[in-house]
Amino acid sequence: METIKAIMTRRSIRNYTTKQVSKPQVKKLLEAAMNAPSACNQQAWQFIVVSDRDILNAITKIHSYAQMLKTASCAIVVCGDIKAEQCKDYWVQDCSAATQNILLAAHALGLGAVWLGVYPRMERLKDLQKLLGLPKKVMPLSIISIGYPKDKVKSVKRYSAKKVHYEKW
Numbered sequence: 001m002e003t004i005k006a007i008m009t010r011r012s013i014r015n016y017t018t019k020q021v022s023k024p025q026v027k028k029l030l031e032a033a034m035n036a037p038s039a040c041n042q043q044a045w046q047f048i049v050v051s052d053r054d055i056l057n058a059i060t061k062i063h064s065y066a067q068m069l070k071t072a073s074c075a076i077v078v079c080g081d082i083k084a085e086q087c088k089d090y091w092v093q094d095c096s097a098a099t100q101n102i103l104l105a106a107h108a109l110g111l112g113a114v115w116l117g118v119y120p121r122m123e124r125l126k127d128l129q130k131l132l133g134l135p136k137k138v139m140p141l142s143i144i145s146i147g148y149p150k151d152k153v154k155s156v157k158r159y160s161a162k163k164v165h166y167e168k169w
């Protein structure tokens with residue numbers, strides 16, 4: 001899919017068919033994630049791929065806005081690895097770029113995905129660290145719910161000239 005078209009037609013997908021996402025597809029998503037830009041090119045990220053139904057269901061108990069995981073084929077948890085940071089405090093931007101790359105790659109592959117926010121909701125973050133056995137310095141920023149889209153979600157245009165300023169405010 002052409003890049004601009006992918007960006008303009010991506011939507012959050014929360015309803016999935018029962019078709020399973022394959023391992024090579026997940027690998028492609030992870031490759032897209034790790035090709036994201038990062039501060040100092042530090043790549044201080046770690047990814048947890050979750051396909052286990054019990055774990056996916058357990059996440060829905062931690063995160064009330066993640067109920068679609070009950071029917072998702074899998075999820076990728078994008079984490080910042082604080083210990084691996086060279087440019088301090090940039091892990092949030094780095095992991096956000098990786099998350100967006102996964103969303104766009106999923107869309108380009110004909111999959112459906114949605115970004116589920118974790119950081120900076122610290123209670124959610126701590127519960128997820130515990131559930132997934134993450135070290136203390138590995139901070140989950142987002143969970144991406146992934147599956148085959150059940151229905152087509154229309155693209156939207158959000159461009160607003162009022163939000164653009166040239167040279168100065």
Ligand SMILES: Cc1cc2nc3c(=O)[nH]c(=O)nc-3n(C[C@H](O)[C@H](O)[C@H](O)COP(=O)(O)O)c2cc1C
Pocket residue numbers: 010011012013014065066114115116117118
């Ligand atoms: C930081 C962040 C956190 C989000 N958290 C959730 C969430 O917890 N649950 C959910 O269903 N969608 C979540 N979303 C998806 C947004 O609701 C969605 O992107 C927004 O409504 C725009 O719709 P679109 O993605 O279809 O363009 C999140 C998106 C971002 C960027």
